[in-house]
Amino acid sequence: MDLNEIKEIPKNYFKETLRSFFKLEKLKRISHFSGVHFNDAEKELAKKIENYKKVEKEAIKTWKIVELSRNENRPHTPDYISNIFEDFIELSGDRQTAEDKSITAGLGKINGATVAVIGHNKGKDIKERVEFNFGMSMPQGYRKSQRVMQLAGRFGFPIITFIDTPGAYAALEAEDSGQASAIAKSLLTMFELEVPVIVVLIGEGGSGGALALAIGNYVMMLENSTYSVISPEGCAAILWNDPSGSKLAARALKLTSRSLLHMGVIDRIIFEPLGGAQTDPVRMVRILKRYIVLALDKFKNTDGKQLKEQRAQKFETMGFLAESSQDLFSDK
Amino acid sequence: MDLNEIKEIPKNYFKETLRSFFKLEKLKRISHFSGVHFNDAEKELAKKIENYKKVEKEAIKTWKIVELSRNENRPHTPDYISNIFEDFIELSGDRQTAEDKSITAGLGKINGATVAVIGHNKGKDIKERVEFNFGMSMPQGYRKSQRVMQLAGRFGFPIITFIDTPGAYAALEAEDSGQASAIAKSLLTMFELEVPVIVVLIGEGGSGGALALAIGNYVMMLENSTYSVISPEGCAAILWNDPSGSKLAARALKLTSRSLLHMGVIDRIIFEPLGGAQTDPVRMVRILKRYIVLALDKFKNTDGKQLKEQRAQKFETMGFLAESSQDLFSDK
Amino acid sequence: MDKKQPEKIKCKNCNKEIDPDEFLINFNICPNCGYHGYVGAMKRIQITSDEGSFNEMAQDLNSVDFLNFYDLKSYSSRLTEARLKSGLNEAIVVGDARINGFRTSLGVMDFSFMGGSMGSVVGEKIKILADYSIANKLPLIIFCASGGARMQEGIISLMQMAKTVSCINRLRENKIPYICLITNPTTGGVSASFATVADIIISEPGTLFCFAGPRVVEQTIKKAVPPDFGSAERNLRNGQVDMIVERKDIKDILARLLKLFKN
Amino acid sequence: MDKKQPEKIKCKNCNKEIDPDEFLINFNICPNCGYHGYVGAMKRIQITSDEGSFNEMAQDLNSVDFLNFYDLKSYSSRLTEARLKSGLNEAIVVGDARINGFRTSLGVMDFSFMGGSMGSVVGEKIKILADYSIANKLPLIIFCASGGARMQEGIISLMQMAKTVSCINRLRENKIPYICLITNPTTGGVSASFATVADIIISEPGTLFCFAGPRVVEQTIKKAVPPDFGSAERNLRNGQVDMIVERKDIKDILARLLKLFKN
């Protein structure tokens, strides 16, 4: 794992760095004029500054990926759907109270086989973005996708999901319609499925709203997509008030495809054209199609029960912890 | 079957009867004074009047049952629940958008065995009646009951339902929340169940709203309860404008326990104390408890698949029709 | 020639005069406003299935007046009238058909037969069709058009809701796809039974599709319902239907869906 | 005697002074307004399970700072502090217990351990508890109290939502009953995972139970949320919970439910 040496970041990170820098300069000046040397203090401060700079550099690098993952010109779910699947037919509605357009769901063919395709849809222009609520789903959206997943499950169609959402919609009406329950049920439904589920993170993978569609037998992630328990902005709001906080939080959250592969949360990184998927969407779609076909091939001969078990196994082994028999409170 | 001879009822039934009566009197007078006899005409009219009177008598008799079935002092679902089942615990909510109090659902014990109990609840006083929408359910009510049925199905608990509703709620908000779909799914859910389902019609069995909870392996009906595809009032509004229309419609619809047993729609009539269940609710409850225990005993050793099949068989054979190989349009 | 021209007809929606020939050729769709007019079962079969591919089943089943139901007329006379008026012997026609080559079980309701109401024969024909689907592993397609249950069969008409849903349940267990087409109007007992438990629900534009009709609802809530009450468009927004498809495109979308389900 | 009297405390709801002894004896419920105050995992176990019946499991699992997550403090130091503050080694305590004689698997979250946030250890302990339930055919009971996912474990904390739901799915397949108790507050990743897929969901009165907290929602919708936002009472009305039960009655209702499930 990519560890870093700094463990504690002061509240006002940049000011602190600057202060350290000035302190170091001052020490240097004093030793220059007085002949008294503060080697240890100097070294410590220099190291601190170096680390701060390293962190800053990493944060900026990560932030670029965050920005790329949100780039409006990136191919979105509809672009992948229309270019990867043949004969796609969109299905609508939760059969209960609403059609939520922030999630697109339907049936299509890939390599001659029928699959269900479900993905967040942020919308391609302002009008659509407002109509699709910027890809933030209501409980009804997750209920529609559950309906389509269950339909696919019944007919033995593999399921492909595209993840691209800032998160589930956080609004009063969403709460009153059971947002928590809808997400949890979506997870449950995905664990019940006896068909292959291939998940692709194509842009923003925001929290529970992303996870709700992301219980896959195989989880792939575009190089510049992100996947996180909380948005960097949300995290920074909790941790710091510094405007640079979001960048630092992005780095701390380890939300990039490389970190996620490292942690075993995803199975594959799909590399994007130089500069990001938006520079050559046609090629991006073509590449992704190949990987989806490969992923589907992997599970061609796996039977339903095994698929379900593999999915359970995969997610139930996620976690890092230590076992210690020492009594933490022996002195109490 | 209880057939009657009159096939066509004129639009204004009672006026017509009166007219026939006067016509007969006139004929009688003419023959008396003139010596000319109109025996055939007289006989025909007399027969017509007799039939009208018979129909009227039947209609009034049926209407009394309709009134009894709606009697506010009859024991209702909560009375049966609290006196038949031990350790009852009510469960609430559809886990989606609402708790609909027009349906009561929960778990309880009868004769030592755990069962799920679900029934329409009209409310015991004005306050409750308004709160429970007079037993007319929203889609959310049917979704709650489906949730509890599925829970019972999973744990192997038999299900007992009490039917007592004027019908599903016919309102804009109900339509917008998928009333049709909720009722249909409720039927589907009940056909999927692999536990015994005992249905008791205890009062008003109004249309799709009643049927939604009434797919039983064994269907019982209190003597003075009704079960109909449409309310007599609704039927009369379509057929006649005469104020007596509802009574005639009630008779025409054959909505009484006797007619329904005759047609094979129910399996057993449970006789009520003289004058109706409301005259001795305590005894009524005691009697019903016995029959529920007997009904449960019937299916004690039947396995899940068989229970499901018996239910399908039972309802799929309902219908009266004729097969004829003659071409109805041979002259066209 | 004194052969009469067919009378001009008026569109029920935009009220404009329509050339009857054009109306007929155009699948009974108003060429002016796109209003989807009534189309009978036989015409629907013709425009939906491949030419000559439809083989009707169970056409000898007839309703009987087992309740001696009196009305302004007796049920028996209503049945005779409906038969003469519609040229059908019941409110649904079922059979084996091909749609762009895909073999299916096809059921088509006809509103002109007693308002497409569901009685014993409609229920039994749907059962026969579903059983046929299961036995031959054929996708099931039903076009709905119904005012609801057939009052004249009393409780037995209500039981057809249960009967048809039970058939669909067995269809589901057998993993047979079922596509339901909602045409104008579909209400009451049909919408609350086999229509809404379909895998895919497609509505024609402008179709009234609801449980309780607008007048019943207005009586309950004591105020006017919105103009789009029960409309296909409102139902799409409320999540009740998968899509709205114009009549001319229905055969095509069915063929595409059948292709998807024929995995 | 100069032994100090315990300081008077104020109710968080009605702001009145409460006698600390009375508060303690009364399960941390305000004797004045009935407000259900915070109660820690150990006290909860004591008041819910039969005396001496609780046998803790998996108490040796500890969180590790695998992301080297920096915050105002490091995750490691936060963990140390939380351990000292709460007297627990993680935000959930799990074990085997009896409730009025009924043997169960019992998990109790503690909000005082880093806001009851769910990280790897919470997920793993729930897995161990669920596996124990399945192996011993014991009903599962979990008391929730959580601010959501544990940010300091990044994506891995999100994955605990999936992990715990998968465990509950296996529990369901094995037909083991699962009752969830919602205590104040239960939000975020916990409410959107194992909490809401329970067979029975019981809430304490006045409990905040929602996905997004009130402040987050206010930021999204740019206006104030109603005062009962996320309250147990609102959740009951909205169909999210089966019942609201006062703390003093929870043991009894659990025993009654366990009796029903022990068929």
Ligand SMILES: [Zn+2]
């Ligand atoms: Zn027109």
Ligand SMILES: [Zn+2]
């Ligand atoms: Zn207080």
